[in-house]
Amino acid sequence: MSAILEMTRQITNEVIAPMAAAVDAERRFPKESIEALGKAGLLGLLVPKELGGLGGDLTDLSAVTEIIAAACGSSAMCYLMHCCATAVVAAKATPDQAERYLKPIARGEKLGTLAFSETGTGAHFYSPEIKAVLEGDRFVLNGKKSFVTNGGEADFLIVITNASSPELGLDMIIVDTDAPGLRFEGEWEGIGLSGNNSIALHLEQVKVPATQLVGAEGDGMGLVFQVVAPTFILGVAGVNAGIARGAYETALRHAKARKYADGRSLAEIQAIQFYLSDMFGGVESASLFVRNAAAKAVRGDGDAILHVMQSKVLASEQAIRVTNLAMQVCGGQGYTKALPVERYLRDARAGAVMAPTTEVLKEWVGKSVAGVPLF
Known part of the structure; x- marks a missing residue:
C-alpha cells in the first residue's frame, strides 16, 4: 500500500495539484489527471494482479481518493466513479469481460463510470x-x-x-x-x-x-449493496476527508505566512489557534474513521456496514465544517480565488447530497443500532 500511496502523492503533486485551479475555473474534465493516473497504472487499482492491475482493496481506494481530493476534488470524483465501475466488472467478470475491460483498464486505456x-x-x-x-x-x-x-x-x-x-x-x-x-x-x-x-x-x-x-x-441488487455501496461510500468518504485536509493545510499555510505590521503572524492570534485546532481534529477524526471503516470492510467484520455508512456521514459533515473554518481563518483572501479555500468550500457541499444522502445514511445507521428494520 505504501508504494501505491507514494505514487499517488507524486502524481498529485506533479500533475493534479498544478491543474486544479484551471479545471475548476474552466469547468473542464481533468483529462491530464486521469491520463497521469492511467499511465501510472492507478486506473487499475481494483483490477486483480493476475490481470495486470494493482490488486488494491477498499483501504487503498479510500486513501488514494483522500490524497487526490486534497488537491482537486473534481479529479478525485472522476477517478472514484471509474473505480466503482471497475469494481462491478471485477466482481463477476467473464473471461471475455476481463480481456475487453479489466486488462485495458490496468494499462490505463479505458475509463469507466x-x-x-x-x-x-x-x-x-x-x-x-x-x-x-x-x-x-x-x-x-x-x-x-x-x-x-x-x-x-x-x-x-x-x-x-x-x-x-x-x-x-x-x-x-x-x-x-x-x-x-x-x-x-x-x-x-x-x-x-x-x-x-x-x-x-x-x-x-x-x-x-x-x-x-x-x-x-437478477444479480444487480446484490452488486449494489455488496460491491457498489461499499466502494462508492468509502471512496467518497475519502474524497471528503481529502477536501477537508486540503482546506486545513491551505488555512494553516496562510496563517503562518500572513504577517501583521508588528511582525506577528496570523497563527499567533489565539482565536486563529482555536480554529486550527478544531480543523486539525476534524480532519484527523474523519480520515482515521474512514481508514478504520475500510479496514473493517476488507476484513469482513460483522459491524463493518455500520462503520462504512457512518464514514460518509462523518467525512461529509467534517468537510463542510472544516472548509467553513478555513474561510474564517483566511478571511478576505479566502473569499477570493487568491486561495483555493473557496473551491474547497464549494466542493465540500456535494458530499452530503450524493446518494445515499447524509439523511438516508443517518436513518439507516440509527435503525441498525436500535434494532429497527431498515425497510
Missing part, C-alpha cells in the same frame, strides 16, 4: 425505471440517466436496469459509450466539483450483447 441515477427515482438509485428488454441474444435499452460523472469521456458505463423479467429484480450491464443510440447531453452546472462532467445520458434503442451482463440476470 456508473449510470445509476434517474430523475424519477432521485437518491433511490437502486430503484431504476429503465428496463432491460431481452430480444434474442441482445438487451435493448431505452431511457435516461442523470448525473453521469465522466459523461462524454468514459469508454464504458455500468448501467443499472430492471431485469427483463420483473421477478428477477435488477441487472447491471456493461455498455460501451460508442454504441449506436447512446448520447450524452447538457453541461455540469453544479456550484462545486466543477470538472466532474456529471451530465445526462440518453439511451434510444441501444442494443447490447447479452454477454455484457455482469453476472446473471
Whole structure:
C-alpha cells in the first residue's frame, strides 16, 4: 500500500495539484489527471494482479481518493466513479469481460463510470425505471440517466436496469459509450466539483450483447449493496476527508505566512489557534474513521456496514465544517480565488447530497443500532 500511496502523492503533486485551479475555473474534465493516473497504472487499482492491475482493496481506494481530493476534488470524483465501475466488472467478470475491460483498464486505456441515477427515482438509485428488454441474444435499452460523472469521456458505463423479467429484480450491464443510440447531453452546472462532467445520458434503442451482463440476470441488487455501496461510500468518504485536509493545510499555510505590521503572524492570534485546532481534529477524526471503516470492510467484520455508512456521514459533515473554518481563518483572501479555500468550500457541499444522502445514511445507521428494520 505504501508504494501505491507514494505514487499517488507524486502524481498529485506533479500533475493534479498544478491543474486544479484551471479545471475548476474552466469547468473542464481533468483529462491530464486521469491520463497521469492511467499511465501510472492507478486506473487499475481494483483490477486483480493476475490481470495486470494493482490488486488494491477498499483501504487503498479510500486513501488514494483522500490524497487526490486534497488537491482537486473534481479529479478525485472522476477517478472514484471509474473505480466503482471497475469494481462491478471485477466482481463477476467473464473471461471475455476481463480481456475487453479489466486488462485495458490496468494499462490505463479505458475509463469507466456508473449510470445509476434517474430523475424519477432521485437518491433511490437502486430503484431504476429503465428496463432491460431481452430480444434474442441482445438487451435493448431505452431511457435516461442523470448525473453521469465522466459523461462524454468514459469508454464504458455500468448501467443499472430492471431485469427483463420483473421477478428477477435488477441487472447491471456493461455498455460501451460508442454504441449506436447512446448520447450524452447538457453541461455540469453544479456550484462545486466543477470538472466532474456529471451530465445526462440518453439511451434510444441501444442494443447490447447479452454477454455484457455482469453476472446473471437478477444479480444487480446484490452488486449494489455488496460491491457498489461499499466502494462508492468509502471512496467518497475519502474524497471528503481529502477536501477537508486540503482546506486545513491551505488555512494553516496562510496563517503562518500572513504577517501583521508588528511582525506577528496570523497563527499567533489565539482565536486563529482555536480554529486550527478544531480543523486539525476534524480532519484527523474523519480520515482515521474512514481508514478504520475500510479496514473493517476488507476484513469482513460483522459491524463493518455500520462503520462504512457512518464514514460518509462523518467525512461529509467534517468537510463542510472544516472548509467553513478555513474561510474564517483566511478571511478576505479566502473569499477570493487568491486561495483555493473557496473551491474547497464549494466542493465540500456535494458530499452530503450524493446518494445515499447524509439523511438516508443517518436513518439507516440509527435503525441498525436500535434494532429497527431498515425497510
